[in-house]
Amino acid sequence: MVHKTTRVVAAALLAMGMAGAQAAEVTLKAVSVFTMDTFFTKRFKQFVEKVNTEGKGLVQINVIGGPEAIPPFEVGNALRSGVIDFANTTAVFHANLVPEALALTLTEKPMSELRQNGGYELMDKIHREKANITWLARTTDGLQYHIYTNKPVTSADLSGFKLRGVPVYLSFFREIGATPLQIPPGEVYTALERGVVDGYGWPSVGVMEMGWHEKTKYRVEPGFYNVEVGFFMNQKSWEKLDEEQKAFMRKQIEWMESQNVTEHQMAIDEKAATEQAGVQALVLEPDVARALRTKAYESGWAGIDKSSPKYAAQLRELFGGYQP
Template sequence: MAKKLIFAYVLMLVIGIIALSPALTLAKGPFNLKAVTFLPKNNSFCDAFFMFKKELEKRAKGDLLINYAGGPEAIPSFEQIEAVTNGMVDLVLLPAAYYVPQLPVANAIKLSTLMPWEERKRGAYDFLNRLHQKKLNVYYLGRFSPGIKFHLYLNRKIDRPRLTGMKIRVTPIYKGVVQALGGIPVTIAPGEVYTALERGVVDGYGWPSVKISDFGWHEVTKYIIDPGFYQVDVGILVNLNTWNKLSPELRQIMIDTAKQVEHRAADHYARLIKEEREFITSKGVKVINFCPEDEKEYLRVAYKAGWDEVLKKSPELGAQYKGLLGQ
């Protein structure tokens, strides 16, 4: 009798350990995902994240929740990739530019001329997702800033795509473009750009097609060059261990939600871009349009500079991704 009782106790103990072990079971919910964003909550680049959060929780019907822990005030932006890789947080909204040192080919995500759903059809998304899982221990849900391009904003009018002798405030994203056009790259923190423009320390800057008005930069900007180039590469990453703990049903809900929000985000940002352009031009910012030949050359130089950088640091993977994009 004693042996039977001991055996029953041990059996119950083993079953209990298995049931409580996250490594051996799939979570069925309710499941809370701790999340951070690279910018503060009210920044427009976070809009798609909160669209995703709202729609995901609606579809999951209480089985999956996103616990928003904050922006860079919670975890500094450039430390968030390590936080999600190591499981300090479960999910982040983060530009690929912020983790290029860890995954050099991610520098090519900005070079896509396609929308996210087109990248999925061509296999480009699956290619990136596999690399994110292998190299970063994260599941790449996709890009949530579709259609937002970068522009050069100037205080000196140019008629040809040349920036010879002009000092342009840059980030690593488009530093190569400025150099290829003959400009002089200058690194200045966003909070110092207004004064630098006002005092003539720089002749211009690069920035996406939305929200220079948030900084008031339109007040000290005379021109914007059309067309834009590249795309903002803000994506959602999920810690791979967390992802693997979710039930197949919850994973599919996340994937389906991401696909839907990609389209909604494209419409949302298209509206913001239109509103921003109307606002800054009403305040006196003029648009520079090149002739067709020069416009073609401008874009050729911009994309060549981008791909040269990618292929130099990640030749094999960069070439594969470029092929998937049809470039």
């Protein structure tokens, strides 16, 4: 009878333990600022699938949608307030909250170096202080931006050009005389079609899938900056994870960042495809190219110097390194 009672109690405790383990599973509500069938959401979808497959009982990610769920420039506030837990986004879209985050695009140092030299810790600290957001991962590394235009470019003076831009290169576009306009990616095709803009800034990948090549004549070479897309979480949502869950997420993040090495070939392939589709590579003369890139980086860092006197020197030390 005693043995039977012991077995019953043990079974009950085991059941309670199992129930407790199941109850500990955390589901993170997530969005992507990019539509779900584009290049900059591809890695995110792979990450979510891997987490949901390997993280049963620990962590699951529920993707509620792309920009149709929350407009890109509102995702930062949604993260800060806890409306969502997790976002596949770029810090460019929440630079109004964390202007220092633009250093992520200005840097030419790989993520592996930033994790070693203290750059990652500093940027994560700033995000936590200013926006209740924690920076988890970088999912693009080594891709450049380009100016795409329907008007020829022969100098570093683009006076009279109307270019679609985002915060990270608004100062640069103004520095070269262009008029920058902030337009969500989903509205760029129509803006080109109607002549609202003469061109746009965009990475060396993704033009074809957006369909913008149909309304674009030139891609200016060389490119500039280091395209930044990554994973960000609400700070409180991250802190609610227990140590096992955090360790699991860090392991998945390490895997995700290890995939960045394939991007250079993707850029080469897409450039070839866009050229075949009619987008001409407009290669600037060396002096003009040097002047354009110098203005890009000098104006970018000047913006950080102005908006963040507290952290600008540290950011330049850890994230800088551009040579004209």
